[in-house]
Amino acid sequence: MIQLYIPLNFLGVLYREIKQSLTDLDKMFGLLDREREVADAPGAPALQVRDGTVRFEGVHFAYDSGPNGRPILHDVSFEIPAGRTVAVVGASGAGKSTLARLLYRFYDVSGGRITIDGQDIRAVQQDSLRRAIGIVPQDTVLFNDTVGYNIAYGRPGATTDEVVAAARSAHIHDFIAATPQGYETMVGERGLKLSGGEKQRVAIARTLLKNPPIMVFDEATSALDSANERAIQAELRQVARGRSTLIIAHRLSTVVDAHRIVVLHQGRVAESGTHDQLLAAGGRYAQMWRLQQAGAEPE
Numbered sequence: 001m002i003q004l005y006i007p008l009n010f011l012g013v014l015y016r017e018i019k020q021s022l023t024d025l026d027k028m029f030g031l032l033d034r035e036r037e038v039a040d041a042p043g044a045p046a047l048q049v050r051d052g053t054v055r056f057e058g059v060h061f062a063y064d065s066g067p068n069g070r071p072i073l074h075d076v077s078f079e080i081p082a083g084r085t086v087a088v089v090g091a092s093g094a095g096k097s098t099l100a101r102l103l104y105r106f107y108d109v110s111g112g113r114i115t116i117d118g119q120d121i122r123a124v125q126q127d128s129l130r131r132a133i134g135i136v137p138q139d140t141v142l143f144n145d146t147v148g149y150n151i152a153y154g155r156p157g158a159t160t161d162e163v164v165a166a167a168r169s170a171h172i173h174d175f176i177a178a179t180p181q182g183y184e185t186m187v188g189e190r191g192l193k194l195s196g197g198e199k200q201r202v203a204i205a206r207t208l209l210k211n212p213p214i215m216v217f218d219e220a221t222s223a224l225d226s227a228n229e230r231a232i233q234a235e236l237r238q239v240a241r242g243r244s245t246l247i248i249a250h251r252l253s254t255v256v257d258a259h260r261i262v263v264l265h266q267g268r269v270a271e272s273g274t275h276d277q278l279l280a281a282g283g284r285y286a287q288m289w290r291l292q293q294a295g296a297e298p299e
């Protein structure tokens, strides 16, 4: 028995190690089976985050860089001032999530550049870039492991107290504490199934532990019930406070308080401003807002 146990246990350890070295973001973006597109430039320095100002400067992008590649982003420029929240809105397929993928450098821009505190993200070590950015994805991938592990993943080595504090801030602690095995409860495909909102709270707790200066929130497309949605939005505002935050928004109710709203249309910035400015401008955003108020999905 003991002979069998040791190799199996070893495999378990190995499995955990491998799993830890993969990011859930790779999974989130469906990139697990793909070679990394980008590599560190030789001798690239670590990103130095001072106040966390993010700038998209004349960004062009096509997923397929060949001559027939369909351009997805055209000359996209905007800034996320340090500690501020910028929301990107636009129809499905406008290129919103692509912006997040480029900021995290899953792909390199085809033209223009993205900078953080003036440093081109292509010129710094990817690890340092990714340490500076926390992503709350649309659809959080949970590992087949304990809920505690899934939160602690935000900062390997975090203490139990830190994990619990993050879970409390993300308003998921009471839910976890009520399960028979608490933080040791297995979740994921082979464990306890969590709702979309609960999963997002786990992701928020992870991000709180990671404590990054820059955050990306990819709002879930599948609508949560409105009470849950309001609660998540409130938690999110708390997490976003003091961090440069990019919200990929699918519902306009999320963006009303953003410092700036960027309206993306077919890969271009159609207009940008605050909610009030955009309503007064009477353009695409105002039209989307009217449609949403009338109960229709903005498209």
Ligand code: ATP
Binding pocket: 063, 064, 072, 090, 091, 092, 093, 094, 095, 096, 097, 098, 099, 250
């Ligand atoms: P949604 O609101 O539906 O999430 P979005 O505005 O976030 O949409 P993106 O996911 O950025 O849109 O996609 C923009 C365009 O890029 C779409 O036409 C999409 O089909 C295309 N696209 C997305 N991912 C890839 C990929 N990996 N390879 C090729 N094309 C892609």
